[in-house]
Amino acid sequence: MSLASYIAIVARGPGRARPLTETEARAAMGHVLDGTGAAEAVGALLMTLRLRGETEDEITGFAGALRDHMQRWRALDVDLDWPSYSAGRTRGLPWYLLSARLVAQAGYRVMLHGRNGGDAALRSYLAAQGVAIAQTPAAATAALDASGLVYIPLEALSRRTTDLLALRAHLGLRSCVNTCLRVANPAGARVTVQGVFHPPYRALQETACKRLGDTAAMIIKGGGGEFERHPGKAVVCHGHGPTGAWTDAPALLRDPRRLTEVTDNPAHLTALWNGTWHHPFALATVLGTAALALWSLGANQTLADAEAHAARLWATRSSRRAA
Known part of the structure; x- marks a missing residue:
């Protein structure tokens, strides 16, 4: 047909x-x-x-x-698929990059991939966090072997799909391609974590992951549509793990501020990691997001255990920085 x-x-x-x-x-x-x-x-x-x-x-x-x-990307050895396709206009700095670094330092191989509007929302921060951008499966494997963390631009995954996203300029609206890219799991990782901006899409993505055979998937309404836990709000965790559905994650702080109200200084992302800038809300965002990812991977049986695991990783991060 x-x-x-x-x-x-x-x-x-x-x-x-x-x-x-x-x-x-x-x-x-x-x-x-x-x-x-x-x-x-x-x-x-x-x-x-x-x-x-x-x-x-x-x-x-x-x-x-x-x-x-x-x-061709399914030859990669990846534990966690982490799509990142939001434009970033309604969120602050990408704190989830630090969360991904913690998960990689726990011994997991994490693949970030995406296209974020003009990409200033994410790609301009990657070098400072030691995250390699790979254009080929071979380069991605080398980066994963070196640090456990890699970012694959959408144009490297599929130039055709990049062109489909660009149709928004002509059609005036986004399309379901944005949703499907979150579910694409290009390397066939056993676990995928996904964010949505509009809550109804959680069920669509959850069903697609289950039908397509993903061992575990966690989908949340995250910061600006990314997989990022707002520490001042309870988070509904959609999806499935090896033993069934996830339970919801309670708020970590009594602080309802917006992500854009934390800081607009890009240097603070690296400064938080280095310990030269301190901010309880930003830190709770990083650790809370890392805990959800660790929990989805089965690193811990309960969310409370995963939160404690993330805190331990943060406390020892200075000696285990990304390459």
């Missing part, structure tokens, strides 16, 4: 249109990713689904096609 055939299924009109099955969605996204669908058809499909709202079958099928498309 051509891409036009799948558009006819979802856009035929009231009483005649229906959602795509998972198999149909996977095939339709395959046409989008291999470039056999005309640009007009791609826009028509994505915006029709945006107007109606995507189903679990559609998100699962689309994410499955993305995994097929990124197959």
Whole structure:
């Protein structure tokens, strides 16, 4: 079937249109990713689904096609998949980078990947945190072997998908591609942690991860849509682990401030790690986020144990910095 055939299924009109099955969605996204669908058809499909709202079958099928498309990255040995695709306008500094460093220092291999608007939201901070940017699987393996942590730009994972995100400038809206990228898990890590900005997407991503065979997935409404725990709020943890669903995470502080109200000085990110700047809220954000990631990996049986583990990692971080 051509891409036009799948558009006819979802856009035929009231009483005649229906959602795509998972198999149909996977095939339709395959046409989008291999470039056999005309640009007009791609826009028509994505915006029709945006107007109606995507189903679990559609998100699962689309994410499955993305995994097929990124197959060459599945040779990587990765414990934790950490997607980062938010624009950063509603959040402060990326404290979760320090959380990822702690998880890597616990002995896990962590793969960050993403595209963050103009990328000032994340990539400009990577070098100072010793996080290598890898363009190939070989370079990613070398970085993981060296420090346990690597960042893969979306354009290295899939140039075609980067172009799909750029359609927002022409269509005026985001599409389900943003959601599917969070579920893509390019390296096939056994565990994935994901953030959302809009809570209804948690269930869609949870279902897709389960159907696509991820051993564990944790999805939260995080800071600016990233996987980042706000320490002043209780966090609802969606997803599944080896023994079932996650319990929710209580607030760590009695402090409801916004993330943007912590600091706007980029130097504070490194200064917090180095111990030359102190801020209880920022530190609680780092440790709380790391604890959720450690818990999802099965490093600790309970969230309380994971929080204590994160605190111990922080206390010994000075001798175990990223390469």
